[in-house]
Amino acid sequence: MKSLLTLLIAACTATAFSQQINVPKNKEFEIKSTNKNAGPYKTDEEYIYAFKSLGKNAEGNSLFECKIVKVVIKDENSPGGVLLNTDSVRRTNFYSTAVLLPLAMLNQPFTVTVSPKGKVLGISDRAEYLKKRLGEWKIEQQYIDQTLGNADGDFASRLQSLFLELPDQKITVSSEWKSKNTDVPFKVTGSKGANMVINSNVTQKDGMVQDSKYLINTQTGLVESAMNTSKGAQIDYTGTIKLGNRLARPQTDSAWVNMAVKMSHWSESLKRGTVYDSLKVNQLLHNKNNERFANDPYFLLNRLNATQGLDGPNSHLLYYKLLVDIPNEVIKNSPSHLHNKLGEALSERGAAEAYAVSKYALKTSSFDDWIQHSFAQGFLEYSN
Known part of the structure; x- marks a missing residue:
């Protein structure tokens, strides 16, 4: 009888699941999370978080130092289909405020408190740092409020x-x-090596079907891998999670990030309200720290935009001086600059230079506009 009882206890021990998050202090790991919705409201994102266990506090909750170390946000409306890839940060597209939060928090450590049962109880040092960072970039207040509001829930x-x-x-x-919170059912369906398999399936009243499958490490309580799908009339979502080792990653060009955000539409670094400020733009032009960006397409284009937006008696002279020297490739998607450069190149540099510009202008509306503005209107004037 004693032998049978021993076997039963051993069997229960073998199949029992670790009841709490239990990660050894100083252990480091990464978690890659992807989210993709192929439905009408398309999203395609990848976040990689680096964790380091700080042990447990007096209440028995696990403490982790966490950093966002990589973010990829794909967007079909962005050149190359990518809004942000922090491993290639100089290709960032700033047409959306969605890039502000990940750029501000990239590689910035914050502390996450997790209960023994896996509930995130708190995130410290995040809101204060985010607000400080956005302030340093002089982000317009409405976009600071928007980003902080999104961070509260989304983060x-x-x-x-x-x-x-x-x-x-x-x-x-x-x-x-x-x-407890969503009433979603879960079931342990088996084991795979040292991991437990947990599944969930639910059909909503509107017909949307949600499926989840988790592979949980029975020693640490961490999610080794997971896949979540939601299928419905307005959604076709797939999310994944993958646990891995810490990897060496390229150092982010923080100087470029600071410059780029400050020159973006969302910052008031060069503006007074919504209008470019001549004093601020002049400081930009004479800031020797910006010499490192002398060949950077983003810097050159936004410097040109800033000078074009100035309202002063001689501001147009500065604009045209920069315009004739800027590489045509930099302004290839800017019809107004191409339109202006056609005439300036013809008068200042000759027909060959104007012809070089025209090869880019032909791909936009700027060439026809320039012909109409520069020649057709003149013919009409002399014919009257």
Whole structure:
């Protein structure tokens, strides 16, 4: 009888699941999270978080130092289909405020507190730093408020998605339970090596079907991998999570990021309200620290935009001086600059230079506009 009892206890121990997050202090790891919606409201994102265990606090909660170390946001309306890739940060497209939060928080450590059951209880040092960073970039107040508002909910939900919140009761193979907040059902369906397989399936009243599959490490309680899908009339979503080792990553060009954000539409670094300020633009032009960006397309284009936006008696002279020297490739997607450069190149540099500009202008509306403005209107004037 004693031998049988021993076997039963051993069997239960073998199938029992670790009931808490239990990561050794100083252990480092990364979690890659992807989110893609192929439905009408398309999204395609990748976030990689680097974690370091700081041990547990007096209440028994796990503390982690966390950093966002890579972000990729794809966007079909952005050149090359990518809005942001922090590994190639100089290709960032600033037409959306969506890039502000990840750029501000990139490689910035913050502390995450996680309960033994996997619930994210707090994120410290994040809001204060984010507000400070946006202020340093002189982001317009309405966009600071927008970014901070998005961070309050979005940031926490992203981090919570990296952990599976477990029930209070002990679970073994075939255990079933429902999540406390969303009433979503979960079931342990088996094991795979040292990991436990947990599935979830639910059909909403509107017909949307949600499926989830988690592979949980039975020693640490961490999600080794996961896939979540949602299929419905307005959504075709797939999300994944993958646990991995810490990797060496390229150092971000923080000087370029600071320059680029300050010269973006969202910053008031060069403006007074919504209008370019001549004093601020003049300081930009004479700032020797910007000499490192002398061949940077983003800097050259936005410097040109700033001088074009000035309203002064001689501001147009500065604009045209920069315009004739800027590489045509830099302004290839700017019809107004191409239009202006055609005439300036013809008068200042000759027909060959104007012809070189025209090869870019032909691909936009600027060439026909320039012909109409420079020649057709003149013919009409002399014919009257």
